[in-house]
Amino acid sequence: MSQIPATLRYSASHEWVRVDNDLATVGITDHAQAELSDVVYVDLPKPGATLKAGTVAAVVESVKAASDIYSPLTGEVVEVNSALVSAPELVNKDPYGEAWLFRVKLANSAELDLLMDAAKYKASINE
Amino acid sequence: MTMFGDWAMPVQYTGIVDEHNAVRSAAGVFDISHMGEFFVRGTNAADFLNHTLSNDVAKLAVGQGQYTLMCNELGGVIDDLILYRLAEDDYFLVVNAAKIGEDEKYLTQFLPAGVSFENASPRYAALALQGPKALTIARKFFGEAWPEPRRNAITHASWNCQDVLTARTGYTGEDGLELFFAPEIADNFFHGLLKAGETDGLKPCGLGARDTLRLEAGLPLNGNDLSLAHSAFAAGLEPFLGFAKEPIYPGKNVMMEQKAAGARFKLAAFRVPSGPPPRPHYHLFSGADAVGEVTSGAPSPTLGCGIGLAYLRADVAMPGTALEMEVRDRRVPVEVVKKPFYKRAA
Numbered sequence: 001m002s003q004i005p006a007t008l009r010y011s012a013s014h015e016w017v018r019v020d021n022d023l024a025t026v027g028i029t030d031h032a033q034a035e036l037s038d039v040v041y042v043d044l045p046k047p048g049a050t051l052k053a054g055t056v057a058a059v060v061e062s063v064k065a066a067s068d069i070y071s072p073l074t075g076e077v078v079e080v081n082s083a084l085v086s087a088p089e090l091v092n093k094d095p096y097g098e099a100w101l102f103r104v105k106l107a108n109s110a111e112l113d114l115l116m117d118a119a120k121y122k123a124s125i126n127e
Numbered sequence: 128m129t130m131f132g133d134w135a136m137p138v139q140y141t142g143i144v145d146e147h148n149a150v151r152s153a154a155g156v157f158d159i160s161h162m163g164e165f166f167v168r169g170t171n172a173a174d175f176l177n178h179t180l181s182n183d184v185a186k187l188a189v190g191q192g193q194y195t196l197m198c199n200e201l202g203g204v205i206d207d208l209i210l211y212r213l214a215e216d217d218y219f220l221v222v223n224a225a226k227i228g229e230d231e232k233y234l235t236q237f238l239p240a241g242v243s244f245e246n247a248s249p250r251y252a253a254l255a256l257q258g259p260k261a262l263t264i265a266r267k268f269f270g271e272a273w274p275e276p277r278r279n280a281i282t283h284a285s286w287n288c289q290d291v292l293t294a295r296t297g298y299t300g301e302d303g304l305e306l307f308f309a310p311e312i313a314d315n316f317f318h319g320l321l322k323a324g325e326t327d328g329l330k331p332c333g334l335g336a337r338d339t340l341r342l343e344a345g346l347p348l349n350g351n352d353l354s355l356a357h358s359a360f361a362a363g364l365e366p367f368l369g370f371a372k373e374p375i376y377p378g379k380n381v382m383m384e385q386k387a388a389g390a391r392f393k394l395a396a397f398r399v400p401s402g403p404p405p406r407p408h409y410h411l412f413s414g415a416d417a418v419g420e421v422t423s424g425a426p427s428p429t430l431g432c433g434i435g436l437a438y439l440r441a442d443v444a445m446p447g448t449a450l451e452m453e454v455r456d457r458r459v460p461v462e463v464v465k466k467p468f469y470k471r472a473a
Contacts, residue, residue, distance in 0.1 A: 038144045040426040041403045043455065059455065061403055063143040063426050064335055 001127055002030040005096055009112060010121035011072040016096065017115060019106075024073050027100045028060060028091065031125050036062040039091040044080040045102055051077060053111050058101050060091060073111050075104035129334065132225055134161040137333035146336035147428045150299055153328030154258030156320055157337055163227035163248040164307060165220040167234070171241035172216050178376055179234065180210060181359060183369040187212045192279045192296055194367050197233060198378035202358030202385070206230050207349050209296055211281045219281070219292070221253075221305070223349045252313035256320065257303030257340075259471075260327040265293070265304055268323040276304075286316065298337065300344025300469055339425050342434060345396060345467030351407060352394060352422045352436050358382050361390045361438065363466070392419070395444040396466040397452075399433030402459040405452055409435075412451045412458065413443045421452070427468060434468050435461075 008016045014032035018025040033039065041061040051057050057071035080102045084090060090099040106112075116124065129138050136158070139146060149155045167176060177184040182195035192211040196204055206226040211219040222230045231246050238244055256265060266273065269291075274282040276295040284291040284306075292307040308316055321329060338348070347353050353362055360368060360382040369376070370383055399405055405424030410417050424435030443450060446465045451458040 037139060037142045043403065059403075061426070063147075063339060063428065064138065066403070066406060 002034055002125070003096065004029070004031075004118045004122050004127075006118045008096070009072075009115035009117060010124075011070065011115055012124065013070045015069060015072050017072050017112070018100075019112060022106045022109070023078065023103055024075065024106055025100045025103050026057070026072060028069060028095055029121070030095050031127075033092050033095045033099075036060060036064065036067060037092070038063045039088045042084040042088045042091065042101070044082070044084065045071075045077045047077050047080055049077045050107075051075060051104060053108075053114075061088075069101065071104065072115055073104055073106060073108075075107040077102050078105050079103040131161060131334065134224065136161065137331075138335045139333040140331045143333070143335035143339060144428045146330055146332040147339050149328060149330040150258045150301055150332060150336065150340055151429060152259070153330075154256065154260040154264055154303075154324055155299075155330050155332035155336065156317070156324070157255040157257070157332050158253075158317070159255050159305065160252040160310070160313065161224035162253055163222040163224060163230065163246070164251045164253075165222065165231070165234070166245040166247055167218045167220065167242060168216055168245075169242040170216055171239055172218055174374070175239055175242045176210065176218060177372065177374040180208075181364075181368045181376055181379070182210070183372040184210070185372065189214060190276070190280050190282065192281055192294055196359045196364060196367060197230060198359055198376065198382075199355060200377050200381070201355075202360055202378035202382040203355035204349065204353040204357070204359050204362065205233060205355070207347065207353055207364075209294070211294060213281065213292075221294075221307075225350060250309065251307045252310040252316075253305060253307045254317060254320065255297055255299075255303065255305050256324075256329075257297045257299040257301045258329075259301060260324070260329065261301070261303035264320070264324040264327050264329055268320055269293070278302075286319075287312070298344075298346055299340035300346070300467065301340075301471055338423075339428060342423050342425055342436070343427055343429055343467065343469035345436075347394065347436070348423055357392060357394070357438055358385060358390070360385045361392050362394045389441060391441055392438045393441050393444040394422070394436055395419075395439045395463050396468060397435055397437060397450065397461045397463050398427075398430070398468070399435070399452065399459060399461050402433065403454045404433035405435035405437075405461070410453045411437055411439065411461065412453065413440075413448075416440075418443045418450065429469050439463070
């Protein structure tokens with residue numbers, strides 16, 4: 001059973017979102033990190049770049065494969081977690097905490113309604 | 128779990144790196160039941176195989192095994208396999224799962240008188256027991272009567288009154304065994320082996336670790352590093368090509384000409400000192416020139432950096448050459464190195 005914090009929102013492609021006013025922090029779920037296992041490299045978006053919801057924003061590489069991470073929301077990247085460059089294994093250790101990937105300034109808060117709550121996400125991964 | 132042809136196979140049990148490290152430091156067991164098993168028998172079997180496969184069958188004593196290639200007329204690789212000589216006129220072939228049908232067709236097409244062929248794949252399940260503790264575990268598992276095979280050799284063992292072929296071969300760069308037995312006993316055999324190796328740190332391992340282990344050991348994977356697109360000579364497999372033997376097998380003359388003229392491309396090893404790991408189909412550059420394509424790549428758990436194999440233009444395939452790898456629209460420095468990446472302590 002993976003952890004699915006009740007306070008977050010989730011995308012079908014296994015990203016989580018934490019909203020703080022007009023800032024959204026994005027990472028990958030515990031379920032996703034367990035599926036990937038052994039993360040060895042993370043490519044982050046460029047600060048200042050504008051991301052569109054549903055497009056590739058980052059890449060997380062495990063021993064197995066390189067996996068695209070999609071931005072769940074549209075907006076400008078205001079901060080990236082550069083700690084992951086030297087410590088990509090944080091994605092496995094603390095996916096909801098230290099291993100957040102990037103923060104975007106929300107361009108369209110209505111997009112939040114398209115994301116799942118914890119119960120829906122839990123059902124979507126058959127847990 | 129993943130589908131590999133018709134086989135549902137585990138990618139990992141406890142994690143690729145965990146399993147990889149278990150094989151390097153203790154032991155791991157892999158389910159390799161998907162591999163194909165053939166028998167070629169008869170008074171003309173040796174001569175037939177010597178005209179069909181690349182390595183010199185005449186060098187194979189009873190009880191020995193050899194790595195060998197099945198090539199097309201241009202030296203392109205149809206399959207790579209291990210040929211064991213079980214008795215005077217009795218040969219056992221272990222081939223890649225995806226190639227069982229093609230290999231069978233190839234071998235039976237011109238089967239001469241005095242040679243019989245059997246595709247025995249449905250009669251065999253198989254496990255690979257690999258790592259520095261593999262032999263210790265096998266001795267416990269099979270008991271004192273087990274005739275322990277030497278490196279590359281094969282013996283008959285008995286386990287619960289069942290015949291087991293025990294070969295001292297593998298695909299990980301470690302010492303170890305490949306074990307062939309009836310599928311009916313597979314469940315008990317697998318769990319019995321795990322139990323026997325419990326105190327020695329034996330772990331079940333999946334396809335993920337199998338791939339990183341063989342890549343570190345510089346062993347090619349058919350379908351990735353070996354294909355019809357490049358000859359076995361370009362793949363760097365000359366020690367297994369029997370150029371000194373008399374019989375002509377498909378592709379031999381073409382590859383001997385390649386040796387005389389120099390191959391245009393060579394399968395070379397490279398490492399990525401820092402940056403994203405290489406993956407199959409990434410392109411390598413020398414300045415503005417595209418000089419090759421990656422056929423295998425992964426982060427190396429033992430070396431702690433990305434490693435890969437690529438067919439490189441021969442003039443940039445020497446160890447020490449600095450090249451660049453294109454990853455997601457940017458270039459990352461890589462260095463051509465000698466194979467293998469990892470060699471176990473003698």
